[in-house]
Each structure stands twice: as structure tokens, then as C-alpha cells.
Amino acid sequence: MLYAAPLILFDGPYMLLTALGVILFWRYRTLPAALVAIGFALVVMGQISGAFVNFEVAKIYNSGGDTANAIATYRGWFWTLTRYGDTVGLWLGSAGLFWQLLGAKAAASPNNRWRGP
Numbered sequence: 001m002l003y004a005a006p007l008i009l010f011d012g013p014y015m016l017l018t019a020l021g022v023i024l025f026w027r028y029r030t031l032p033a034a035l036v037a038i039g040f041a042l043v044v045m046g047q048i049s050g051a052f053v054n055f056e057v058a059k060i061y062n063s064g065g066d067t068a069n070a071i072a073t074y075r076g077w078f079w080t081l082t083r084y085g086d087t088v089g090l091w092l093g094s095a096g097l098f099w100q101l102l103g104a105k106a107a108a109s110p111n112n113r114w115r116g117p
């Protein structure tokens with residue numbers, strides 16, 4: 001129960017950004033919106049799998065197990081994919097948000113003139 005609080009605290013913003021990407025894609029059906037959704041979904045998967053590995057390593061160390069078991073946990077294509085998925089996902093999601101922002105039409109004032117303060 002205590003472990004869920006940091007997981008939500010650290011992964012919550014990425015989950016919200018993934019939801020934003022899904023909503024953007026649902027509304028506009030553009031490549032930048034898809035990049036936002038896919039990119040931040042990769043980050044969420046990487047963060048959750050990284051937290052799972054840290055939890056498993058902590059269980060091994062607390063139980064007095066051998067450290068070779070902890071090193072073997074990090075092997076395999078899935079952990080490599082999720083480790084690099086964080087970085088690639090952040091770049092994809094950020095580039096998609098920037099691209100979506102550049103492609104968005106600016107809102108005009110009601111009389112099409114901006115009045116300063």
C-alpha cells in the first residue's frame with residue numbers, strides 16, 4: 001500500500017500526458033497527436049516496469065538473496081526495450097506536443113484585435 005503512493009506521484013503526470021495524447025488523437029487524428037499518445041505511453045510502460053524491477057531487487061536484498069539474481073533481473077529484451085523506451089518516449093511525446101502546438105490555429109479576440117492591459 002505504501003509503495004503505490006510514490007508510483008502514482010512519479011508516474012501520474014505521464015499517465016495524464018498519455019490521456020492527453022489519446023484525447024488529441026481522438027479529436028484531430030493527426031501524426032503529432034499520435035506521437036504524443038505513443039510517446040508518453042512508452043514512458044508510462046518504462047516507468048512501471050522500472051518500478052517493478054526496483055521492487056523485486058529490494059525484495060531480493062531484504063531476503064538475503066544473492067546479488068546475481070538481481071543482475072539477472074535486468075537481462076532480456078523487454079527490460080532493454082523499456083529502459084530505452086523512457087528516453088525515446090519522452091522525445092516522441094515532447095516533439096509531438098511541440099508539433100501539435102505549432103500546427104494549432106491561434107484563437108482570436110472577439111473583435112479580432114488584441115487589447116493590452
